[in-house]
Amino acid sequence: MSEIIDEVNSFFPQFSEAVSGMCSEHVRSSATLAGNLVNASPVADTVPLLMAVNAVVHLKGCEGTRSIPVREFYHGYKQTENKSDEWVASITIPTGEYNFIHFEKVSKRKEVDISAVNSAIALQISEGMIKKASMACGGVGPTTLYMPKTSHYLEGKRMTEETFLEAYDIIRGEASPIGDVRGSADYREAVMENLLMKHYLAYESSQEADGHEE
Numbered sequence: 455m456s457e458i459i460d461e462v463n464s465f466f467p468q469f470s471e472a473v474s475g476m477c478s479e480h481v482r483s484s485a486t487l488a489g490n491l492v493n494a495s496p497v498a499d500t501v502p503l504l505m506a507v508n509a510v511v512h513l514k515g516c517e518g519t520r521s522i523p524v525r526e527f528y529h530g531y532k533q534t535e536n537k538s539d540e541w542v543a544s545i546t547i548p549t550g551e552y553n554f555i556h557f558e559k560v561s562k563r564k565e566v567d568i569s570a571v572n573s574a575i576a577l578q579i580s581e582g583m584i585k586k587a588s589m590a591c592g593g594v595g596p597t598t599l600y601m602p603k604t605s606h607y608l609e610g611k612r613m614t615e616e617t618f619l620e621a622y623d624i625i626r627g628e629a630s631p632i633g634d635v636r637g638s639a640d641y642r643e644a645v646m647e648n649l650l651m652k653h654y655l656a657y658e659s660s661q662e663a664d665g666h667e668e
């Protein structure tokens with residue numbers, strides 16, 4: 455994971471930033487991206503971003519090679535697509551389609567702590583309209599969840615606070631959080647909605663920083 459921070463920074467800085475906020479330096483120096491993926495924690499911090507940009511996992515095994523989108527890699531709690539003889543050989547990370555990508559994590563401490571809920575969004579925005587959207591959320595179901603309905607809902611809408619507020623009803627229907635030591639089911643649902651809005655607020659801040667304030 456430490457090596458990945460530098461490897462992907464030039465084309466996917468959001469991923470580098472997310473990985474930099476994971477674990478501690480010594481854990482990052484021994485953990486791998488494939489391990490984080492196959493470990494199948496519902497709060498793995500790399501998975502929402504990989505799902506949002508539609509990354510593809512390439513598996514190698516006794517019967518050859520096959521590829522599967524990260525969005526389809528999980529079948530249930532700790533259940534992954536790879537068979538016992540298959541290993542993750544590589545991961546393709548396409549980011550070119552999107553001009554706004556953002557990751558948020560909520561944990562008891564800002565860094566070096568496992569997420570209660572995390573979330574990533576990738577948007578293609580043109581002239582204030584959302585042309586393409588994909589969003590994923592961790593900590594609100596048995597696996598990290600790709601949110602097809604919320605993503606679809608955002609597409610074709612204006613990039614405004616109202617659009618994101620309206621999407622709360624949709625995202626609520628896509629998640630099934632359960633409570634545990636890091637947060638109750640209600641807390642997780644509320645955080646998931648707040649992170650949806652945080653994605654919008656991050657976009658607004660980025661526009662202000664670039665001098666595009668409307």
Ligand SMILES: Cc1cc2nc3c(=O)[nH]c(=O)nc-3n(C[C@H](O)[C@H](O)[C@H](O)COP(=O)(O)OP(=O)(O)OC[C@H]3O[C@@H](n4cnc5c(N)ncnc54)[C@H](O)[C@@H]3O)c2cc1C
Nearest residue numbers: 476477481485486488489490492493498499541542567568
């Ligand atoms: C103190 C601590 C803090 C942590 N904090 C965070 C955090 O903030 N965010 C977060 O997301 N995670 C966190 N983690 C989890 C950590 O990131 C994962 O344990 C790590 O990513 C797993 O990687 P690994 O290479 O050690 O995998 P392993 O533990 O070696 O393997 C995990 C699983 O993946 C399988 N596997 C590994 N490589 C492959 C491969 N190439 N192909 C197929 N299967 C494979 C193994 O067989 C095993 O089933 C934390 C862990 C610790 C110990």
